[in-house]
Every structure is written in C-alpha cells, then in structure tokens.
Amino acid sequence: MAHPSNPDSSTTTDGLRRDRDGPQPGLTRAATLPAEFHSQRTARSHLAPEDAFNAVRPSRRQSGFESNGINESRPESRSRKMSSKLGSRSRSRRRKRTWKKLLWVKQSYPDNYTDQATFLENLQRNPRLQPYEFWPLVADSTVILQQVCSVIIFVVCFVGIFQERVSPVAVVGWGSFATFVGWLLWDFWVGQEDEDEVLQRRRSNRSRSIREPARRGRSIAAGTSATSSVTNLAVTERYPQGNPIALRQSHSTSAISLQSSVSQASNVGRRSSESTDMPSHRPSSPLRNGRANLRLSTVKSAILIYFTLLGLSPILKSLTRSTSSDSIWAMSFWLLAINIFFYDYSSGPVKFPASLSTNAALMASTVLASRLPSTGQVFSLTLFSIEVFGLFPVFRRYARHQSWKYHVALSILLVIGAGGGVGLIVGEEKDVAWPWRSGLLGVLVAAIIAVVAMGGCSWWLIGLQKYKNAINGPWDQARPIIISRRLWDDE
C-alpha cells in the first residue's frame, strides 16, 4: 500500500482503509463508497485494494506494464532487455495479447503484472448488510429487558427473604399462583394453535388430493425427507406422541425415496411439509388424549419437583456454611451475569431456552438459598428460582409468539415489578407511613432507565454500523448447499 507509515484505526480490515485520511462516512443501504476515493485514485499510479470496490472504474489506467503507458517513453533497449528476460517471444507478439486471469496460459506479461480491469473484481464489501432501523431495534431489545428485570425481581425476592421483610411463603405462593395461571394460558394457546394447524392441514389435504391423487405417497416421502420446516419441528417438540393426521397417511420413508427428481422433491416438499410430520413410526393417540396426557404428566413432574426440593432443602441449607458470604455474593453475581449474557434471546421458532444460562441461574439460586437460615426459606427460594428461570422464559417466548400486545404488557409489568421491588428494598424499613413512596420512586426510575437504555443502546448500535466492513471474495470458503442433508441426520 502506498503509505505504510499511516497509522490506521481499524483492526480487522485495515488493508482497505489505509490510504484514507478523513473519517469514513456511514454506510448506506447500498454500501456506496465515499467520493474521496476518486480524487485519490488519480494521484496514485498503482492499484490499491480500494480500487476494487470503487464504483466508477477508470478502464485501463496507466501503469508500467501497460503497452501504451510510460514504457513507450523509455529507451527501446530497456524494454528489449525485459522481453529477452521473459522468454523467446518477440516483442511485437507480446504486446498484442491481453492478460488473462488464468494460470495455464503462457502469459506475455511478467508475473507481478496486475491487471487493472480484473484485479479484485470479485471483491464484495458488506454483501449482506442489513441496516438496522431504530424502532424495530428498540422493540427487539425488550427481550433483554425482560430477562434483566426477571433477574432483578429474583434478587429482590432473595433480599426480601434474607432480611426477613417478606414471608417466604408469600413469595412462593404468589410465584406458584402466577406460574399456574401462566401454565393455563400456555395450555390454552397451544390448544388453539393445534386446532388451527389441524384445520389448515385438512384444507391442504383436500386440495392436494384433488390435485394429484396418484403421486401422493411418493411425494410425501420425498417431502418429508428432503425438506424440514420450522413448524414441523415445533409441533413434534410439543407432541412427542405424534399427531393423527400425519399418522393416518404414514408412509414408509426410506433413503430410496430420493429417487424422485430434485425439482419434484422441492416442489412437492413445500406443499407437503405443511401436512406431514417427521417420519413417525410412533404409537398413535388422538389429539384430545394427547393433551390430557400431557397435562397429567406436567402435574406429575410438578409434584415430583416439589417433593424433591422439599427433601433437598435441609441439605442445601448447610451446603455452603463453610464459605464466607462475600464469596457467595460474588459468585452469584457472576452466575447471574452469565445467565443474562448467555440467555437465548433469538426470536426464531418457539423452543426451550439455552441450558448454560438456565443452569447458571439455578446454581446462583442454590448458592444464594444456602445462605438462608431456615429450611422453609431455602425451599421457597429454590422453587421460586425454578419458576423464574426455568418456566417463566418459556412462557415469555410463547407470549411474544402469540401476540405483540402480551409481550409489551409483560415487559411493562416486569419493569414496574423490578423497579418497585428495588425501591422497596432500598427504601428505609422504618418508613412505615409511606411504604409505597420509595416503591413508586423506584418504578419511575426504572422506567426512565429502561427507556434511556433501550433507546440509547439502539442508537449506539446503529451508530456503530458505519464501522462494519466485511470483505468477501472468491477466497472465502464456499458454503455448500446440500438438499438431502436431512436424510442422514434424521435417522
């Protein structure tokens, strides 16, 4: 590059940015380039990587190797010497050929020749850049807000129990009540969704049977194996028993079903993916039965967890007696931080949250619970933590999936809860006359902090976008596109 003495500021892609003196303007959607390159180009006489993404490419600028450039003004003897160095071809032949980007051709140019027209022509800069917009970004950040708020609420509850300002039974009672209500709602939503799906399936089944009754079996087999749809996955996760419609037309899937040609597979796959589940050889059970079974098993596992915790509480109580409280505070802080940072904030299909984050939170609650003096408190806090960190995220995901309104309402409730809780905890205990005053203040402060943080961080992230500079080119490892991949993975 031309000025290696210039210090540059970027870390990853400084190769591209060295000749630049002024600040780089922000990238637009089209990722166009600043105009300052054009003025610089004329000053330099050799090619720099900037030239690759310069929109206006002056064709064939002068360089030493160009036939009509500086060379002609040189003494003839020098260029003859050069040509004798390179091979036996006469100079007249040499100059006529054009350079090709091929290795097997005997080029009539020196090895370090850089073709102005083709050099770095395949370079792409920020090829998949999607500029963020402010409001969608703020809306997406509510997920993080919710998680942070629920962690704060948990901590507030712990402090309340620890300082014996809140009865542990009240905490766990309200928590369990909320969880139960949430579960009922969730169950209702799931039921609704399934009914919708069943209806949709019937409709698509009817239309397809009209359209092509003959190729049905084969197409379904191909569709199942060759494609996978997100909804399918979601359904099977919820219904391990399989669903009746898919089973009614249970065709055997085998690897040989790939026989159907590619176009057919992809074409039909799209249609049949709505109507078929994963290749299921599972025992069938009607829809209603499945729901009832599911409820029963949920209740069973809830009771199991309840009694296990009850039995474990005395052990947990004395678990970290030999450890000093300072270490416990530090440790639980880091564990909760891990919970927040590794939480699965993705808005993709409804699935269960990441395990590292949940485990960290449960461990934090365990070590915190071990600070508490009585078995009842330990039990309450642990149960509460399972509700907050294990079940509540699932509910939040469903709520967001279900309706945007629920999501916003839940966020506001959480902010109020967290802010109020912190206010109450921080507020003076003696202040019996106005116990809610500090709480209200807390809510106000929390609301302000939430709005400022969400807006500020979003704005900041948008501002940082101008530093994004991803370079792609033919040297990148290709991403293979494999259609029949699921065939091997599924079985």
Add this chain to the structure above:
Amino acid sequence: MPHRTYNIAMVSDFFFPQPGGVESHIYQLASKLIDRGHKVIVITHAYDDRKGVRYLTNGIKVFHVPFAVIYRSATFPTVFSFFPLFRNIIIRERIQIVHGHASLSTLCQEALLHARTMGLRTVFTDHSLFGFADAASILTNKLLKFTLSDVDHVICVSNTCKENTVLRAALDPLMVSVIPNAVVSENFKPLPRPDPNSLPFVQHPLPAHPLGPNDTLTIVVISRLFYNKGTDLLIAAIPRILENHPNTRFIIAGSGPKAIELEQMIEQNVLQDKVELLGPVRHENVRDVMVRGHVYLHPSLTEAFGTVIVEAASCGLYVVCTAVGGIPEVLPSHMTVFAKPEEDDLVAATGRAIAALRANKVRTEKFHDQVKAMYSWTNVAKRTERVYQGISGDVSEAEFYGFDVNHDPHWHATRGRNFSLIDRLKRYYGCGVWAGKLFCLCVIIDYLIFVFCEWYWPRDQIDFARDWPRKKFEGDDDD
C-alpha cells in the same frame, strides 16, 4: 548479462518427512533452482527421527532446527530465540536470499524478520487462502502483515491467492508475483494406450476414449475427508450420481473425520459394490489410483491452487470440480467441468462429464502432453529466479516493477525496502494503532539481539561451510 547465481535459504515449518503440498513444492523448487546453478539450503524444524543436517537428492542441504512443535507441525512462536542459530546458519552458508513458505509457519515468519535485520533480501510464498471473518484469520492476518511489511517480494500460487494476500497484508500488488505450482508430469502418466498398428482391425480415427457403451465408468476422488474439502457435498452427491448413471463406480481415497459419514452413506444406500473406499494413499501411489478412473471429482470448498486436479488431468482424467478459490484459473475448459458448490450442480456437472465421456467427445489421451506443457517445475524455478534477480537489483527496479521509480513520491516508503532501521520502523509502524507500536518494539529488540550476536559471536570467527559442487547452468532452453 552473465547468469548470476544466488545462495538461497528456504525456510518453512513444513518439509519432508511430512507429506504435503508445501513440502513437495519446496523440494521441487529447490531441486530445480540447484539445476540452474544456485545453492539452496532448507531450514525446517526437527522431526522425530531427523535432527541436525541432512542432504537430499541433488545436494539440497536440510537443517532440522530443534524446536518444539505445537500445532499441526507448526513450531511454538518464540520470535527471538531462533535468531542466534539462524544467524549462524546464514553466515556459515553465505546466504543472500531468504525464501519463506506458508503463512501458518512461525519459523518462516521469524526467519523473514531476522533476515531483514541482518540485511538480507527476503521472498515469501503464500500457499493458502484465508478469510477475514473469524478470529483465527484475524490473528494470522495481523501476523502476516507484520512479516510482510518489510518483505521484498511475495509469490502467490494463483491470482485469487494474490488478491487475498494483497488484501490481508496490505501490500502493493506489484510486489506480488503469481507463480503457480507445478506437477512432475513424469510421475503422473496415463496408462499406456494400445498401439493403433497392433489392433486387429483398423479404426479411423482411433476413438478418443476407449469407453464402450456398456463399459463401467469410474469416478475417482482423492482428498482428505475434511469439511473444507467438500466431503459433505460428496456424500450428498454420490447416491444421486449413481442413481442417475447406473453403470458408474466410485473410488475414494483418503482419510479424515468425515470418513465415518461416508461409510454411513454407503451402508444406508447399499452401495458397497459401487463405491470403493481405499483409505489413505501415499503420494507416490496416487497415480496408480488415478489411472483406474475416467473422471476425477474434486468437491473442495476452498483451494488456493489445487495441485491434485492438475495431477488428475495429467493422468488423463476428465476433471469435475467446484469453481472455488483459484481452481477456475488452473485448467483449460476442455479438461474440466465446473460446478457450483451445490449438491444439485455437482450432480449435474458430473452428469455432463459422464455424458461427454460416453459420447467420446473428450480427447483425454492428449491431456498428459498438454499439462506437461503448461506446468513444469523448471518453469517455476525460472520465474522464481527472476524474482530473485529483481529483488537483488540484478534486474533494475524500473524493469522489474515496470515502473518509473523517480516519478513516484511514495516509492521509498513502499518498494524501496532499504535496510536502514528507521525506514523499517516506519513500515512496521503503519501496521496498526497498537500493533504498529508492538511490531516496532519487536523489531528494535531483534536489532539489539543482532548487535549483541555480532559482538558476542563475531562474524569473522564463524567458518564458512563447504558448498556442494555447483551445477553448471547451460542457459535457458525456452519452453
């Protein structure tokens, strides 16, 4: 002009007895440079049973320097500890040019730094492609930029590789030459064809490919079974190719972590009689595997040059390959069918290749001589020699760079490459806000070590080693 010869040290972590592309590149290049009258030594690290100095065929002297190997036969980066030993070797062998190979070799990077401190000319050959996205690449690129800030010339094996290196190390493109790899075509000969006169009946013209309509067509794949070699594509494509073309067989050689998936695929589709897995094959047996087939399938996802497809074409195989990296530059279109790195396209391209062979449209028997004319190590050595001449000033700068030196104000900052410490520091300082200062520090320490070495082990007390008798170079037989 009299033919000037140089004393060259090739430095890389990767050298025999370990097999591989870089290793054979160094060996072949060194061997051909010796044929041209130069003196070449190779400096590499010690392998299990190889320490000290060895001589290879053609009088290549190999120094196996004792250094600990950390990862895939790259040595631990100590930056300075190699310097005293390196200086000793350089003075002993009266080296003028240090030529480093492979960007992942720390030994090579250190040697280039020390060589510049000692005032030697340096060349670097890049054999691989790197992205810009992941953390490992960013680190490697930074290190490469450190080394290449002060290198005299860089050689890349393909034009794509050149673009990549120019971007990674922020080099002047004129400082980078493209000199491809080559093959030893004598080692990759097709099976001898029957003499037309000895055939019982006269056939005019002789069929291009002895492949009858009912004969089995064999597809050969020789590659390490890694993700970046495209084994997933291969696994997905094989059942479909075999289904579309029943009279086809596969021979797959190589080993790696994806071998199990390949075997699973074979068992799942019951293809045991159609796909033959050979396991790892030694490089000298590659030709014997290749000549058993008609089509060579190369599904790699990234490749700087792809020597193996040249070898396959030299064996008279029709090549089907993915158009990634430098591969599209390597072979002419009548020898290859290109595919996108997609399952569908790979299947379709293989189908086209099989159809063309069955229709006897491809003159594969001519491939060997054509490849022989395209790629030879003698040619590579000749072109590398020109690089040496350019950097040591035997070819004038204006001629070598094709550039009028005096008209460019930036000349001394970019290509002057003079040895004065302050100019070197300027070049290193431009590597980055923090990295630049760190690099400068490294260079200064390196220089101090050099001064210490000169005082503690004075130059005049180091003996010169006796040279292997040099070959007399007759002159260019123009190819």
